[in-house]
Amino acid sequence: MxxxxxxxxxxxxxxxxxxxxxxxxxxxxxxxxxxxxxxxxxxxxxxxxxxxxxxxxxxxxxxxxGYEPLASVEKRSEIQASMQSLLEDDIAQALDYANEQAALYWSDSELLRMVALPLYAKAVELGNGAPEVVSGLVEAVERLLERSLQLDPDSPSADMDLQTICMLMAASGREERAAELIEKKVAAKPDMAAVTFAGIQLRMGDAEGGAKTLKRQMLFSLLEAASCAQALAGFPDLGVEDMKQLLAFAEGLQKPQGFAVLSPTLVPFIRCGLAAQLAKSGQMDAALDQLEMFELDLEKCRTLLAHPENPPFFESVQEYLWENGDETIRAARGEMADALCEAFAKRLEADERWNSLRENPRFTTLVERFAGKGEEL
The missing domain is CATH 1.10.260.40 (lambda repressor-like DNA-binding domains)
Structure with a gap:
């Protein structure tokens, strides 16, 4: 003392x-x-x-x-900047620093999340898309997020924290425990609370508030539907006809003005999967047709990520949409868009479903163009 x-x-x-x-x-x-x-x-x-x-x-x-259980705004900014710098130079030192700050602010759920998420992002980066068990790294993320959930189980970020914990558990061989935790959160029926609440707001004379409630719920439902569709497209046994229907569903979600920005990767991801399934089933020309359309989808996706424009329909719930941000944020979006192109190019090179078309001039030209997009970065 x-x-x-x-x-x-x-x-x-x-x-x-x-x-x-x-x-x-x-x-x-x-x-x-x-x-x-x-x-x-x-x-x-x-x-x-x-x-x-x-x-x-x-x-x-x-x-x-003289103990301050919650970090000040200035202290959080300082810790966040230090974490980013340390993660670029020395992961072990960043982990030690994260543990030190967590010990000082063990009652600050927001700060614990802020420290944990960069560590998780680094684990995903090192695992090339799937969290890798880096010594102490994954364990620290899990411990910090579990504490954050314990402190504030009803926070807006609680569900995402739980999902992150479950993904880490699954990545480290604890699939059964992860499934047990996340299954409790899987909806067994539609949630109509927003509809009821909006109706009550309307009866109270707050039509604007009721409309905002419903638009917010619609936005969340659209994002959930898009996430499910994109995840389903990655299932290996999904047939060509199912993939076609899934693509039609995705295109329908994005048809209204500006809606494509809500899930920019949705259509290209599904179309790429459909093209590969067509190639696997021997429908070569159809596969290449879809691959050419995929190139257009990918370019549109890249533009949306780099320069997002929110749909006017959801103007009243802007707080849940893209923010303009400063130069740093805009640069990060551009990097994200470029990384996406590079990732798809690598996928085409590695996906065995395209093996029968490796020598096809039309296919090789497309692959070269995809690779060229990655080299432009």
Whole structure:
């Protein structure tokens, strides 16, 4: 314990409450000399006396001891910048720093998430898309997010935190435990609470609020549907006809003005899968036709990621959409778009379903163009 600051706080609180040293000593059952030594920093109160001392001063133990359970905005910015810098140079040092800050702010759920997510992103990067068990890295992310969930289970980010934990568990061989945790969150029926709430708002005369409630729920439902469709397209046994229907569904989701920006990768991801399935089934010309359309989809996706324009329909719920951001954010979006092109180019090279077309001039030209897009970065 740092006795000098505590000494100053005891003296300041005593004076503010109007106690003499003798009066404070009498209330605590100690001698006046003991209080004098506390205030001079020569000794500290017995730990058993701290709750009573805090109560006399109408303060919490945290306030008495000078402990700040929540980091300030400035401190969070400082920690975030330090984490980013350390992760670029030394992962082990970044992990040590993350653990140190977590120990200092173990009651700050927002800060714990802020520290955990860059570590998770680094684990995914090292695992080339699938979190790799880097010594201590994945374990730290899991521990930090579990604590964040414990502190604030109803936060807007709680579901995403749980999903991240489950993905880490699955990546480290604990699929059964991950499934047990996440299955509880899988909806068993449609949730109509937003519809009921909006109806009540309308009856209360708040038509604008009711419309906002419904648009927000529609946005969330669209994002959920798009995520399910994109995930389903990655299932290996999905046939050509199912893939065609899935593509039609995705194109329908994105048809209204501006809606494509909600899930820019959806259509190219599904069309690429459809093209590969067509090639696998021997429908070579159809596969190449879809691959050429995929190139157009990918270019559109790249533009949307680099320069997103939110759909006007969801203007009233802008807080859930893309933000303009500064130059750094815009540059990061451009890098994300470029990385996407590179990832798809590598996928075409590695996917065995295209083996029968490796020597086809039309296919090789397309692959060269995809590779060229990656080299433009």
């Amino acid at each position: 740092n006795q000098i600051p505590l000494a100053e706080r005891i003296r300041a609180e005593r004076c503010q409450c109007g106690y003499t040293q003798e009066e404070l000593a009498g209330r605590l059952g100690v001698t006046k000399a003991a209080v004098s030594k506390w205030e001079c920093g020569q000794s500290a109160p017995d730990i058993a006396l701290l709750p009573k001392l805090a109560s006399l001063f109408s303060a919490t133990l945290d306030e008495l001891l």
